[in-house]
Amino acid sequence: MRYIAVFDHFLNRRHRDQITKTAADLGFSVTYCTTVDDLPENERGRYEVLYGNPAPEILHLFPNLKWVCVSSAGVDRHVDDSLYPNPDVVLSNSTGSYGVTISEHVLMMTMMLLRNMPAFQEAAREHRWHGPLPTRAVYGSRVTMMGTGDIGTAVAQRMKALGAASVTGVRRSVKAADPAFDRVITFRELDEVLPETDILVSALPHTAETAGVLNRERIGLLPDGAILVNVGRGTVLDQDALIDALRSGHLAGAALDVMVPEPLPADHPLWDAPNLLITPHISGNMSLEHTCDVDVDLFCEDMARFAAGLPLLRAVDRKRGY
Amino acid sequence: MRYIAVFDHFLNRRHRDQITKTAADLGFSVTYCTTVDDLPENERGRYEVLYGNPAPEILHLFPNLKWVCVSSAGVDRHVDDSLYPNPDVVLSNSTGSYGVTISEHVLMMTMMLLRNMPAFQEAAREHRWHGPLPTRAVYGSRVTMMGTGDIGTAVAQRMKALGAASVTGVRRSVKAADPAFDRVITFRELDEVLPETDILVSALPHTAETAGVLNRERIGLLPDGAILVNVGRGTVLDQDALIDALRSGHLAGAALDVMVPEPLPADHPLWDAPNLLITPHISGNMSLEHTCDVDVDLFCEDMARFAAGLPLLRAVDRKRGY
Numbered sequence: 001m002r003y004i005a006v007f008d009h010f011l012n013r014r015h016r017d018q019i020t021k022t023a024a025d026l027g028f029s030v031t032y033c034t035t036v037d038d039l040p041e042n043e044r045g046r047y048e049v050l051y052g053n054p055a056p057e058i059l060h061l062f063p064n065l066k067w068v069c070v071s072s073a074g075v076d077r078h079v080d081d082s083l084y085p086n087p088d089v090v091l092s093n094s095t096g097s098y099g100v101t102i103s104e105h106v107l108m109m110t111m112m113l114l115r116n117m118p119a120f121q122e123a124a125r126e127h128r129w130h131g132p133l134p135t136r137a138v139y140g141s142r143v144t145m146m147g148t149g150d151i152g153t154a155v156a157q158r159m160k161a162l163g164a165a166s167v168t169g170v171r172r173s174v175k176a177a178d179p180a181f182d183r184v185i186t187f188r189e190l191d192e193v194l195p196e197t198d199i200l201v202s203a204l205p206h207t208a209e210t211a212g213v214l215n216r217e218r219i220g221l222l223p224d225g226a227i228l229v230n231v232g233r234g235t236v237l238d239q240d241a242l243i244d245a246l247r248s249g250h251l252a253g254a255a256l257d258v259m260v261p262e263p264l265p266a267d268h269p270l271w272d273a274p275n276l277l278i279t280p281h282i283s284g285n286m287s288l289e290h291t292c293d294v295d296v297d298l299f300c301e302d303m304a305r306f307a308a309g310l311p312l313l314r315a316v317d318r319k320r321g322y
Numbered sequence: 323m324r325y326i327a328v329f330d331h332f333l334n335r336r337h338r339d340q341i342t343k344t345a346a347d348l349g350f351s352v353t354y355c356t357t358v359d360d361l362p363e364n365e366r367g368r369y370e371v372l373y374g375n376p377a378p379e380i381l382h383l384f385p386n387l388k389w390v391c392v393s394s395a396g397v398d399r400h401v402d403d404s405l406y407p408n409p410d411v412v413l414s415n416s417t418g419s420y421g422v423t424i425s426e427h428v429l430m431m432t433m434m435l436l437r438n439m440p441a442f443q444e445a446a447r448e449h450r451w452h453g454p455l456p457t458r459a460v461y462g463s464r465v466t467m468m469g470t471g472d473i474g475t476a477v478a479q480r481m482k483a484l485g486a487a488s489v490t491g492v493r494r495s496v497k498a499a500d501p502a503f504d505r506v507i508t509f510r511e512l513d514e515v516l517p518e519t520d521i522l523v524s525a526l527p528h529t530a531e532t533a534g535v536l537n538r539e540r541i542g543l544l545p546d547g548a549i550l551v552n553v554g555r556g557t558v559l560d561q562d563a564l565i566d567a568l569r570s571g572h573l574a575g576a577a578l579d580v581m582v583p584e585p586l587p588a589d590h591p592l593w594d595a596p597n598l599l600i601t602p603h604i605s606g607n608m609s610l611e612h613t614c615d616v617d618v619d620l621f622c623e624d625m626a627r628f629a630a631g632l633p634l635l636r637a638v639d640r641k642r643g644y
Contacts, residue, residue, distance in 0.1 A: 161483030
């Protein structure tokens with residue numbers, strides 16, 4: 001018998017049954033736990049696989065570990081080789097689970113900013129019937145989508161379905177992308193497309209290459225009235241430059257689901273920046289049942305490949321960071 | 323020369339140029355005014371056509387009126403025959419202008435309710451990092467769309483593009499509808515579909531038939547956790563029953579862009595109903611330039627038909643009310 005430990009914070013009965021049955025068919029026994037303390041010390045040596053959200057600092061406690069599958073898309077907390085009992089442990093993520101929920105979050109935030117929704121909500125809190133305000137639409141807007149993976153593709157498809165004038169994908173290297181992208185460019189060409197961007201969305205992970213990509217100079221390249229939505233990682237963005245661009249009115253608005261630091265302290269200036277919508281890193285959490293369903297499906301799919309000694313479909317390059 | 327008066331509250335220079343040129347080519351001269359007082363009394367007899375938002379009570383001041391084209395989709399203020407100098411005056415509306423802007427409003431409101439956005443906004447106002455909340459998505463939801471015209475169709479297309487499990491259209495009589503509707507039923511079958519509705523949207527006009535359609539009994543037929551969005555006319559809905567359904571938690575939320583009365587008085591109980599988002603009848607106003615562009619295109623299109631003695635494409639049946 002081989003052993004899998006699942007760090008279970010989001011699974012329902014149906015998900016656990018699916019994992020247990022898939023594992024049994026492949027010769028694995030599954031232990032469900034909340035933290036590592038639920039697993040007796042003298043038994044940790046049996047686990048080859050961890051799934052869910054194991055804390056990075058506990059990975060080295062599993063001497064015979066071969067595979068860590070995190071239930072998130074972002075793996076920045078798990079990429080440091082020194083976390084692992086040996087360098088051959090494979091890390092995989094759950095890219096593919098989050099496209100639906102994060103893309104709906106992006107659309108919602110984009111439209112709230114384009115339609116001046118916060119001003120109408122403020123009036124409603126005061127029982128005040130507000131007059132019309134300038135309104136814009138996704139329809140006819142030029143969208144630049146940083147990141148063209150699962151999340152970026154789901155956003156692009158929806159923006160296109162709503163009639164965006166153009167959807168430009170930005171990624172590390174040019175590869176075939178979903179037809180919802182009118183074109184895909186690399187970061188080297190980003191400065192050319194920013195001045196023609198009405199809606200800038202980032203779903204970029206945190207890596208050495210993405211950190212600080214949206215710096216003050218690039219924010220300055222956006223046209224007056226542009227909006228910015230970040231659902232990737234907060235390190236991509238110069239937050240001080242964003243605050244300045246919102247205060248000056250250069251940007252019409254922004255929505256951050258990710259920022260530095262998280263949680264954001266109560267006295268942080270981001271909270272009071274004008275036309276900034278802050279959500280507490282919830283655009284892609286496991287609150288949506290569909291996300292959990294897909295996450296479990298993807299884990300079970302890679303479990304079969306692991307059992308057969310095949311490369312995992314969602315293996316992460318720890319050096320590259322995604 | 324024949325004469326057109328345009329009651330101009332939303333046109334830019336480009337729109338006026340387009341109207342003036344189209345009219346000139348067809349033998350019409352155009353006067354732009356804000357109110358009827360801008361038109362000398364002794365000249366009112368020359369106007370055959372009014373376009374824009376002429377107040378209902380001034381229509382009878384134009385003895386030779388033949389056509390009134392309102393720039394809105396709703397015509398409830400203009401359907402009373404006694405408003406007109408003679409019963410042969412044709413009334414038309416601007417259906418076709420509002421699909422984009424109102425459908426984006428509906429999507430935004432729907433996702434704000436499904437994703438518990440107001441709770442996150444309240445926490446953000448207090449600089450509080452809120453934990454995750456239950457989240458739902460348009461993806462996988464069952465949508466019932468009351469009204470299958472321009473607005474209903476635009477909503478259906480977008481819901482379908484986002485992966486709604488089903489989109490059922492509800493209308494007066496079964497007619498061919500856009501393929502985004504999985505099926506179209508009549509009001510007689512509404513009671514059967516309500517228990518299987520996660521997202522109920524109304525874009526119904528005010529008519530003798532639609533008034534009170536969403537009564538207490540029908541709201542009661544919706545499943546627990548359903549949400550309701552009204553962008554048509556407020557008279558469709560029993561507002562007291564909605565408040566009760568929100569207070570009891572039967573409905574998860576609602577969004578009203580239209581209500582009775584408008585403007586809503588500051589002491590009206592709707593303002594404080596839980597999980598109710600109120601906007602001041604702005605989902606389809608002329609703040610979006612695209613809406614104005616299409617509105618002018620449609621007027622010019624029907625102007626050519628009027629000049630040629632052809633039936634207007636958007637003529638309204640005043641008895642039916644739309």
